[in-house]
Amino acid sequence: MNEARVMGVSKRFGEVVALHRIDLHIGKGEFVALLGPSGCGKTTLLRLLAGFESPSSGEIWLNQELVADQDRRMPPEQRRIGMVFQSFALWPHLTVYDNVAFPLRHQQHVPEEYKQNPRARVAQMLEMVGLGGMEKRYPSQLSGGQKQRVALARAIVFNPTLLLMDEPLSSLDAELRIQMRKEIQHIHRELGTSIVYVTHDQSEALAMADKIIVMRGGRIEQAGTPHEIYYEPQSPFVAKFVGRANFVKGSWADSSTFLLERKGQTSLPVRVSQDLTPFQREQVLPVRPDQIRLHPWHDGQDGVKGRVQHVQFQGRELLYSIQVGEEEWEVSTDIATRFAYGDQVAVELVV
Template structure:
């Protein structure tokens, strides 16, 4: 059973096509991240799910009810959705309690027990987001993180079928973003509400989502679990956009054997994942942590390289390794230290 379903959805603004035949399914209780660069269509898709825009083609379903197609559109207040915006969107003249209680008075599909006893429900939500005792404060008296917690509490207070979040953490500093990721994940576990989360931050998507939908130029480039997106990218765009990737050049002899050509030598690499989309390009995508460096000896077999650059990253070291005509990024444990100009033996572990 899906909390939300977009089938064949397209959206045009005049002569500009923002979405092209997009299909997205959000299961009950599922956390789906829409990930992509600016202008890829992810916010347009979110606005279509919310009811702020109508699709040019296709259908949108929420809780197994058709809420929009090109002929009709049900307004946001009739869709049982919660929204969290990048700008918090709190009413400055209302207290924290009044901001959070607002949907209980104005939303449709509010459970009767919440409507009859709003103060108890608001107190539950504020306690859940760590703001108990702040009911009488105004937004101007809150920090950025507290404002975002109020926005979260307001979005879920009426038990929505779907929670839509549009880059909610982008205006917070790095430490607050990490804390709010934990808060959002906690709320998701506690309430079990399906979430569609728009972001351009790959680490947010990888760390929080059950499923990631990578978008590019109004189309879906790839959809899958964070592990599938990271370790089995289906295009060079996904491999580059979600994490760092090296593209090894060579040739494929079969689905599990890649022949790497480096310094006039050919080295076979055994591949355990599906890389079919890269066969025609004669490439093998490899993550920096999938390359191991060893001390080079005269009897070392396989690929050799030279350390061109080293960056200390706290728990790890980031190397630039010259291998033939190519330069690869390699991440190693802090204990594996190699010097500038040092020759190393290279092992590919894919």
């Protein structure tokens, strides 16, 4: 069984507690994203899995084997782990071929057929990342996207059971990032390797991962599927960090009706269709920008009135800031829903 387990792991650097009693299971073939703000401990957790650091307490297991606790640490090259860094970390004096072939000579547990015929294996990997025939180039002769592909080929060439990626796309431009996301997903499907992917970009985590671990201050704030993290946040932190929630004030009339009351306006009942987490049932309802609908306002109508404060054209969607009483809500709509600055709108919540 290829899997990784982090059991009660804490990591201290002097006074700083970088990780506090982390429990995590990465199943065979699972794509897990570690998401969180700067300094929350993402990279430290990745470095512990890789074998660059030892835990201060707790245990790390890879493929049913204890690889690290406070007394022992199996070195990285013995762990069958591939790694991709934000900085690519290619050797500038080695060709693309030698960069990619490097782990075949230096890692343990390399399948014998790859050692016997490294040329064929490197060619196969370069083909997979779309760089077939580029063996003789040097890193300085490659674009940023091509360098990142070489780093990816080098990380997977020896058939690792776990692939660790630390912000691998953050130095690429927006268009290339989207393209590389697809390629990483493609490689993940082809190889079936488990992936732990560190990012502070929520859209990257939502787009690619099977499971998202939201971290904060060295602890796991919430773990779940992208759908659970987005629609069933368990804390204000998760609701705000992933998907820019609006915190809408009101009161619960019954378990499926939330009443929006605004000064001088009729209260608007919101039918709540899904299972909500306890935090969502408090007096503030977290509402995603895409869970708010806007309609033209007609005098004399019931409901809650808002006023358009700001509109941003985003290509496939429009982003509005809507003033509702004393609150300002962020709303995203398709481009067919056209309102202009100052328009009055009827606001509907679909939660």
